[in-house]
Amino acid sequence: MSNKIITIGREFGSGGREIGLKLALALGIECYDSRLIEMASEDGKVDIERLREVEEKKANSLLYSVYSDYTTIPNGYGLPMNDVLFNLQSKVIMELAKKESCIIIGRCADYVLKDMNDVLNVFIYADNSFKNKRIMDKYDVSEREAASMMKKQDKQRSYYYNFYTDNRWGRKESYDLTLNSSRLGIDKCVSILKDYYER
Amino acid sequence: MSNKIITIGREFGSGGREIGLKLALALGIECYDSRLIEMASEDGKVDIERLREVEEKKANSLLYSVYSDYTTIPNGYGLPMNDVLFNLQSKVIMELAKKESCIIIGRCADYVLKDMNDVLNVFIYADNSFKNKRIMDKYDVSEREAASMMKKQDKQRSYYYNFYTDNRWGRKESYDLTLNSSRLGIDKCVSILKDYYER
Numbered sequence: 187m188s189n190k191i192i193t194i195g196r197e198f199g200s201g202g203r204e205i206g207l208k209l210a211l212a213l214g215i216e217c218y219d220s221r222l223i224e225m226a227s228e229d230g231k232v233d234i235e236r237l238r239e240v241e242e243k244k245a246n247s248l249l250y251s252v253y254s255d256y257t258t259i260p261n262g263y264g265l266p267m268n269d270v271l272f273n274l275q276s277k278v279i280m281e282l283a284k285k286e287s288c289i290i291i292g293r294c295a296d297y298v299l300k301d302m303n304d305v306l307n308v309f310i311y312a313d314n315s316f317k318n319k320r321i322m323d324k325y326d327v328s329e330r331e332a333a334s335m336m337k338k339q340d341k342q343r344s345y346y347y348n349f350y351t352d353n354r355w356g357r358k359e360s361y362d363l364t365l366n367s368s369r370l371g372i373d374k375c376v377s378i379l380k381d382y383y384e385r
Numbered sequence: 386m387s388n389k390i391i392t393i394g395r396e397f398g399s400g401g402r403e404i405g406l407k408l409a410l411a412l413g414i415e416c417y418d419s420r421l422i423e424m425a426s427e428d429g430k431v432d433i434e435r436l437r438e439v440e441e442k443k444a445n446s447l448l449y450s451v452y453s454d455y456t457t458i459p460n461g462y463g464l465p466m467n468d469v470l471f472n473l474q475s476k477v478i479m480e481l482a483k484k485e486s487c488i489i490i491g492r493c494a495d496y497v498l499k500d501m502n503d504v505l506n507v508f509i510y511a512d513n514s515f516k517n518k519r520i521m522d523k524y525d526v527s528e529r530e531a532a533s534m535m536k537k538q539d540k541q542r543s544y545y546y547n548f549y550t551d552n553r554w555g556r557k558e559s560y561d562l563t564l565n566s567s568r569l570g571i572d573k574c575v576s577i578l579k580d581y582y583e584r
Contacts, residue, residue, distance in 0.1 A: 369561045381580035
């Protein structure tokens with residue numbers, strides 16, 4: 187039987203990561219998110235701090251052509267660090283998907299795995315007030331700061347996704363199903379995905 | 386225990402109605418779609434043919450102010466027929482939701498029932514090629530005719546929904562969850578909703 191993969195795209199503050207983690211626990215499989223960067227770093231023998239700087243950010247071609255933040259690793263020579271990270275992470279994601287059933291958060295995993303069967307591509311979104319409150323609680327920031335973080339993060343995720351894929355970030359057409367976590371609640375989102383997975 | 390309602394918005398050709406009917410069968414509850422117009426006709430004592438002409442179409446205020454297709458029923462005097470239908474249908478939908486658990490297709494039911502608990506608002510969408518093929522098969526029309534029907538129907542549904550509600554038709558933010566029927570398949574959509582309902 188082939189592995190079953192669930193990829194989760196998510197708005198900042200929507201609880202997409204929490205849903206992924208809870209789902210993984212409920213299903214007894216792994217959930218990969220920022221860990222992927224460590225795996226990419228090990229796999230590509232690239233300094234993790236250099237990768238972290240560009241996580242889920244698209245390459246800025248102007249900056250990268252003027253300045254010299256190009257990687258010097260053998261298989262990435264001449265590429266902006268963002269592209270190196272994208273390529274390394276994509277390789278890790280493909281290897282994981284071949285090896286085991288799992289959940290992958292962000293990192294254009296839906297697009298990376300587009301030619302595989304048994305991949306469910308989910309997007310989690312929520313009302314602004316719900317996301318705002320979650321961000322305020324989690325990062326201990328004011329309402330205004332939370333709103334600003336939300337805007338910035340979603341912009342970055344959107345640029346990154348739209349740059350590296352043929353799809354549009356957050357548009358329902360890019361996914362198999364989209365769940366409104368503020369209306370359904372985090373646990374209901376988990377149970378919908380759990381039921382789907384177990385069928 | 387309160388009734389559980391599922392409302393289904395859908396793109397033309399996406400199979401939203403089929404999903405509603407199959408789900409109703411699986412759950413042993415009723416699915417209301419074009420039947421609502423008959424119920425509205427009986428309830429409001431308005432000729433059903435006059436209602437059918439304006440089904441899921443928004444009022445054209447210019448036409449209705451120039452021409453005389455106003456209803457003359459006591460409680461709808463001076464209203465365009467579209468508004469009469471919307472009001473009658475909304476009343477029927479609210480009565481149904483109070484009376485029984487059920488599925489309601491289209492007719493802004495999500496908005497009509499926005500103040501009720503236990504209402505799941507779903508939107509079904511699909512890739513164009515999938516919708517096109519379904520329309521060609523169902524209505525025995527050419528690919529071109531199918532594409533034109535799809536465009537026209539979705540435009541009408543969208544105008545109708547955007548006119549009578551505060552939300553935007555087809556935008557994921559207007560719904561609790563959205564399902565891509567071409568990627569998931571009709572039966573998978575049914576099972577996701579069935580599992581959700583039965584929890």
